[in-house]
Amino acid sequence: MAARRHATLVFSRHGESEWNVANKFTGWVDVDLSEKGVGEAKTAGELVKEAGLKFDVCYSSYLKRAIKTCNLALEASDQLYVPTHKTWRLNERMYGGLTGLDKKE
Template sequence: MSKYKLFLLRHGEGAWNKENRFCSWVDQKLSENGVKEAQDCGRLLKEQGYKFDQVFCSILSRSVQTAWLVQEAMGQEWVPVIKSWRLNERHYGSLIGLNRAEMALKHGEEKVKLWRRSYDITPPPIDESHPYFLEIYNDRRYNTCDVPKEKLPRAESLKQVLDRLLPYWESTVVPEIKKGKTVLISAHGNSCRALLKHLEGISDEAIAGVTLPTGIPVLLELDDNLRPVKPRQLLGDQEKIKAAIKKVEDQGKALPSK
């Protein structure tokens, strides 16, 4: 029997989503379309009568901005928001800033799919010669983390995302859910996929096939032990959701040469 409701949300489209680049820990605001996606998500949740008691998000602007816009559209701006780097997007290392389709043309679609979707393959790490290294590691938001800046990742597999997310989930999110609160986690494609893998017991192989489009809320109904009692629900127009999933999956395909 369903006891708790948990909502996962991949942030609205960011500027680099639109450009099909690996964004990762580079801080990007939402695109115009991403703002609309977040507002539409909030309106849908309001129409369906949902109310949140607690919101969690990462410390990246696109995640924070999405949470704000959803709350505003729901008329629930007052609901508390807690931010943590542990909900950040996966760290794509030296791939950050590169175009996925161009990478597929250069390295092959299968290699890019492994980098993007596999569970335990880590891309090459970022180093100080990378054009975005200083932009990330000189950002003072990373002075607020619960680990020293030099211990923060330089690249991550999805497994490593789950490893850094789980302690936060257990210590901070779970107690709020167990108080009977309805929780929204406004995060990223990979932090949400990692949590889904944990909650639903998805295999290392099958997680590669799980795609979350931007701005689409995912409802999980959980039992006493925080195990799903029914399949996850992606809320909204199902045809539009199918098209959005295909769009994400196609990002790693090589574009035909002109």
């Protein structure tokens, strides 16, 4: 009988987006990362590297804020070789008529 291989599953949310800063419901609107969000993604990659985690694969939504977070984190952890797969199933929830509105409204 073959030995079982231990697996580690790592989840990460995208870095802060421009609409997070504006406090807007984003949903599937394809907004970019804020400057802070870029830094958060890089920091996530540095933490991955410090922890000695090595990825076999990376999954992301089709939204550029998630794709950029994935790419920046992989670059910061020296793992740009890792295959990435995108799926709409990882996109943020759809907010319908709330999309674009200030969350305070």
